[in-house]
Structures are given as structure tokens and as C-alpha cells.
Amino acid sequence: MAFLELQDIQTHFPVRKGMVIRKVTDVVKAVDGVSLSINQGEILGLVGESGCGKSTLSRTIMQLIPATSGAVVLEDQNLSTLPQSEVRKRRLDFQMIFQDPYASLNPRMTIYSTLAEAINQRHPQLKGQGLNDKIVALMERCGLDQRFMKKYPHEFSGGQRQRIAIARALAPEPKLVIADEPVSALDVSIQSQILNLLLELRKDLGLTMIFISHDLSVVRYIADNIAVMYKGKIVEYGEAEQVFNHAEHAYTQKLLAAIPHIEQSA
Secondary structure: OOOEEEEEEEEEEEEEEOOOOOEEEEEEEEEEEEEEEEOOOOEEEEEOOOOOOHHHHHHHHOOOOOOOEEEEEEOOEEHHHOOHHHHHHHHHHEEEEOOOHHHHOOOOOOHHHHHHHHHHHHOOOOOHHHHHHHHHHHHHHOOOOHHHOOOOHHHOOHHHHHHHHHHHHHOOOOOEEEEEOOOOOOOHHHHHHHHHHHHHHHHHHOOEEEEEEOOHHHHHHHOOEEEEEEOOEEEEEEEHHHHHHOOOOHHHHHHHHOOOOOOOOO
16 A cells, blocks of 8 residues: 555646636646655655646645645545644644745744754653753754754755754654755755755655655656656656656656756867
């Protein structure tokens, strides 16, 4: 049985026009019939250009945007039918890493407070030295020095802030992590560090991940399987090397052709 199953997910947004009486004149089909199965411990790479529906799909899985139809089934439980109170409890099991860590971190909270708040969602009784030890261990796991725990987000570099965002996502001890373009705003050298960190976390913690990107070469490095999204639909799916080397859909071939290549001079 799949750890996470998306069953014909459709997420549509009505377009309304009119000054007084606003009528629905069109529908934007951001996600239009997506079905996927993800096994426990797998990293699925979700690839596509801006506007193809990747982020909307991720937020639908997170239950931040309700699906128009279809089902998000996590460990045999249909999240789409749960009341919001139950979704909030279950959300401890699935967390998200956003593209811009600075925008996703509270600038008025220290790193200690940020991580403590997230840890207490799972362990509300944990206080004092026990909480401090857990924060230190979490920071070290994500490559952060414990000396920084009293600092604020603006005092860190972009790569460090993304490590903080990853630590916060891990703090409630989730089973599923959705990473939405987590390295696209980082320098290439920092990108590789963050990708390697995510691979280590998958190995050490047994995490299941959905890694979203527009860059096929980045996804090839980290993902077991790749799903290519175009205009709200999955147009290609397969093992990473299979998709990379034997792409069948014209859109996937176009993405591959757009990858920069350095030509060797004679």
C-alpha cells in the first residue's frame, strides 16, 4: 500500500467578473486530475515551469488549499474528508519547506523560540533542559551551531536560513516533508550542501519527500522518481534516470533541452 496516494486531484479556481453582481465567467484549472502514489522513504521529484500547478498541488496535499475533487490519502487516511481540527492535528505528520526561508520565518522570534514552538506542537510538556537539548540536537543535525540559537533570522545567510527552515520542518517529527523549490534562491555551492543534507535526513530519519523544482538536473540528483507537470496535469512519470535519459513527452524533452551545457573547446 502506498504511503501517500493522490487520487484524481483537481484544484480549480473560479474567475469572477462584474462590479455589483460578480458572476463566474471562467475556471482556472491549476491542478487538473493528478494521480500519484508515493512509497514510504521515497523522494519524488515534481518538475515543471512556473505556473504549471506544482505549488498549488503541494498546498492541496498540505490541506492549505481545499481540493475541488479527488482525495489525498496519507497512510490509508483520506485527509480531504477530515474536519479542520483533525487536519491540524494530523499536519504534525506532514510539514513543508518553502522557497524563501526568510519570508517563512518569523523575524521577531529567535531560532530557539522558532524551534521550541514547533517541538512543543508534538511534545507540549517538554520544557527546560529537555527542550534545550532537543533544540541543540536538531540544530546540529541540520548543520547549525548551537551558539546561534538566540539570534534572529536577519542575522543569517540565505543558506543558513534554509537550514533553520529545514530544522523547523523536522521539529514536529513529521513522516512526510514537502520541499517547494528549497534551493532555487541559493548559490550553486550552497544548493549542493542543502541537497546533501536532505538526502542524509531521508536516510537517517526514514523521511518521505516531495521535492518540487523547475530544474531537472537538481531533481535528477536527489529524486528516486520524477513526475513532470504541465498545465495542471502529470504528463510524464518514471524513475529519475529513465525520465532523464529516455523522456517520451515533448514537454519533458523541452525541459531537458533547456538545461545549460558547457561545451569543451578543442
